Amino acid sequence: MSEKPKAAFILGLIAGILGLLFGIVVLVASSILATIFIGFGGPLILIIGVWWFIAAILIIIGSLWINSGIPSKVRRGGILVLVFSILSLPNWLTCILGLIGGILALVWKPSMQPTQPSQQPPEGEQAV
Structure with a gap:
């Protein structure tokens, strides 16, 4: 099994899930505000909720790329x-957790597997 940046994946995934939850809460709140106060801040809150929802989905996608363990995908996912x-x-909680997860993904380097030295016979002997 290959080494993966687990902490970066977990923090990014938590940030994405919290972002989804906050986005849903804001969308519900904007629909309630739009029915109570027609035209008073409802559309702006709706746009913020939709943006948080889209950003959270992209954070989750990036976290899944981080979990692949492939260095190029980990880097793209971290970005x-x-x-x-x-x-x-x-959305401060999503921002802080995502920042930490993204930075951890960007600084992650896979460990180098030790190479097996070739078995050469000592001088004067022939290989069978």
């Missing part, structure tokens, strides 16, 4: 988590 965590402000 995706990092960028959309920053863009999910003012």
Whole structure:
């Protein structure tokens, strides 16, 4: 089994799930506000909720790329988590967890597997 950046994956996934939950709460709140106060802040809150929802989905996708363990996908996933965590402000919890997860993914390096030295016979002997 290959080594994977588990902490980066878990933090990014938690950030994405929390972002989804916050996005859903904001969408529900905006629909309630739109029915109570027609035209008073409802559309703006709706846009924020939709944006948080989209950003959270992209954070989760980035986290899944991080979990692949392939260095190029881990790097792309880390960048995706990092960028959309920053863009999910003012959702502070998602932002902080995503920032930490994205940075951990960007600094992760797979461990090098030791190579097997070739078995050469000592001088003067022939290989069978």
